[in-house]
Amino acid sequence: xxxxxxDEVEGPVKKFMFxxxxxPYGTVYALxxxxxxxxxxxxxxxxxxxxxxxxxxxxxxxxxxxGIGMKNFSPTYRALEGYDVEKLYVDKESLEERGxxxxxxxxxxEVLSRAELADLMDDQDVVLSF
Amino acid sequence: MPIEVNGxxxxxxxxxxxxxxxxxxPECATVMAALEDQELTESHWEVINFxxxxxxxxxxxxxxxxxxxxxxxxxxxxxxxxxxxxxLFPYGPGKQACKYAGLPKPTGCV
Numbered sequence: 203x204x205x206x207x208x209d210e211v212e213g214p215v216k217k218f219m220f221x222x223x224x225x226p227y228g229t230v231y232a233l234x235x236x237x238x239x240x241x242x243x244x245x246x247x248x249x250x251x252x253x254x255x256x257x258x259x260x261x262x263x264x265x266x267x268x269g270i271g272m273k274n275f276s277p278t279y280r281a282l283e284g285y286d287v288e289k290l291y292v293d294k295e296s297l298e299e300r301g302x303x304x305x306x307x308x309x310x311x312e313v314l315s316r317a318e319l320a321d322l323m324d325d326q327d328v329v330l331s332f
Numbered sequence: 333m334p335i336e337v338n339g340x341x342x343x344x345x346x347x348x349x350x351x352x353x354x355x356x357x358p359e360c361a362t363v364m365a366a367l368e369d370q371e372l373t374e375s376h377w378e379v380i381n382f383x384x385x386x387x388x389x390x391x392x393x394x395x396x397x398x399x400x401x402x403x404x405x406x407x408x409x410x411x412x413x414x415x416x417x418x419x420l421f422p423y424g425p426g427k428q429a430c431k432y433a434g435l436p437k438p439t440g441c442v
Contacts, residue, residue: 243395275391278391281390284398285398
């Protein structure tokens, strides 16, 4: 029998893309997506994230949830790097429509056009939209 | 089952994790360890304190692979490996150390 600290046998790796389209609070979508992302990463899958529409607010700096009685989970996006989740994409138009730039975001991202994002989506095994 | 810490009764879930993270004081770890017949050494506290800091910064309990890597970075290669951490926390460094540190069960822990 193998010891618990010995490496597990590697299983198949699929390309998972998580598309985040809703603002962080008000619905549970953003938090749920983040949980699934962490679980997927813990299983050593190839994970990428897209933030588009109001989803760009999920990674906006300076979130303060004191007034709404919810946990501010935005610091968790900064933990993604430690989970080897480094492919974070932001839809350029969504960012511009909201008057935001890359400097307003709390993690390093790659800003892409919708056409470029569509190409990336084509390339995935699984695309999940939240 | 609630645990008795410093004369106060603290709520835990069915697996022994603290119900309220803000209830945590260092004695919680000592009490929880005693319930599992473990004595905490300096090396245990190093990991527990590391987890407290990690949670403070990222608001999650790290998956065990992430914990191992991060410990290696902070405390050195000889400590950043599964064997070392499993020897300290035989029930699993993620689950057991997070419990002692008063954190929720790590995300992705099944």
